Amino acid sequence: MFDTFEREAFRLETLADYSKSGNADAYQAFLSGQPQPTDYNESWLSEVRAHTGDGRRICRVHILSRPLTPYLRFELGWGYRRNATGGEEFFILDTTDKPNPLEGVEDFWLFDEGTAVVMRYDDTGAVTGRDTVPESRAQEFVAIRDTALAHAEPFSEWWKKHAGT
Template sequence: MISETELAEYFMNFTSSAFRLETLDVYRVDDETEYFERFMAGGEFPEDWHDNPWVRSITESGRKLHRVHVLRTPLSDYLRFQLGWGYPGNVHDGEDIGIIDLSEREISGLPDHDFWLFDEVDVLRMYYADDGTFEGAEHLSPSRAPEYIAYRDFALSTATPYTEFWSRYQKRVE
């Protein structure tokens, strides 16, 4: 099983593109705890979240970063936090984020688990505990890359751009 530290090496070493499929309603990330609590208490959006230096370091180097989150509205508290506070800085700094809302339409043909695809070669299947805590990743056989490239392409072609989804969602909940 690949640890979080070992996972970071894939981000340092990929040369052209990284894609993430997200499927969970909650991710427990220790670095986010304080911010999530502030969000839940109705606090102000943190100034330092208007951009994401980590994303910017990737996109300014000419590498592409894509993500599609498969979810279902109404959004969990965590997803409202992630989409409202986490994603805007990432998008600002060049990450391409899409949303597939399964409450709007049923989509088949995607896996029921998270994964990263690096440079169309390295596929990492992500594992999480029931509470959203990262447990590790499994490096899948290179022979599985075409399958995950097809998942990526389908997810990207099916997803609604984040900014469009978020604008529409906010109008619905106002």
């Protein structure tokens, strides 16, 4: 889908731990206190730059609560901060002190408001599958995206207030 989307790729993230879904070596380096490699996540960052350079938008909302899990400290501190330099936009829907307006919603990607791909994970955060949803249901995912964005705040603002919490 990343080869064909024309306007926007939106991602909703709902898990506190994706450590079994990739970047295992980088996560272990983070946990052991090593500095972030200068080329960390370079292939994704190059792809993001290509898309955003062509005027396409890639954005995410992560629903989370504090205190952050070790994995979220890694994802936000190493991943989000670095990927933002390529133009990817990040938002945080922090449910620490408020109800989750999207309780029970699964992770998904939404491309151009027409194609949704639901991401399936097991209890360890490992990807178990991806299901492309019929286009007739795309508006359900557009509504979820809109709700997520309406309740979220830009990552950079959230990070200034809550980094490390």
